[in-house]
Amino acid sequence: MRYLTDRKRAVGLGSAKSGVHHFWAMKLQSVALLLLIPLFVFTFGGILGAPYEDVVAYYARPFPAIVAALTLIVGFKHFSDGCQVLIEDYVHGTAQKITIILVTCLSYGAMATGLFAIAKLAL
């Protein structure tokens, strides 16, 4: 005979496991991206297709470089968190854990690569 109350049975079994932390983090990222995405689209979009010298000179300026860096940080974290929810919906068991680990590695890898490139261009 197991003495489990309704509450004891429910605690920890929600789909989120950690309350609203993941949800709230994605909301913060989405509001930040509302500002960053238009700034990035019009800075990056404007210089895409320009000659090498112009691109290097453009990203040596603080504003386009900082906008690009912030967009990569928040954007790839937003992708990582959002893709995790997609995986949790469609992939289960060990495959789910492995896929989430791979997507997280890809996100941080791409973020770090982009930040290194922007830093090198800017400095």
Place this chain on the structure above:
Amino acid sequence: MADVNRGKRPLSPHLTIYRPQLTSMTSILTRITGNALIVAALMTVWWFLAAASSPEYFAFADAVVTSWFGDLVMFLSLWALWYHTLAGIRHLIWDNAMMLEIDAAEKLGWAVIGGSVALTIITAFII
């Protein structure tokens, strides 16, 4: 009560039984656009890395990203980006328990579709 009927509860009707609706279609499109943006994001990172590497490597990466295929991917991604952005605003509105009535939710759906197309065309003309 804690021990009754576990695993034998009735399930709600599954996806396949519903008629496609604007709200469900615009919702799944939010997920598709958000995840598909990884392609343009990785292309962009590659372009930055090439610019930071050498003029020769930049010439190669830039030629790929601005080829007709690169342009197509970037143009479709631009739409996906605006669609996902507007759909995100829609979710921020819903999070405040506003505009959840069916007619209001459908208006938001059309606004996201129309707005994303309009923003894509405007952006393509500006940049």
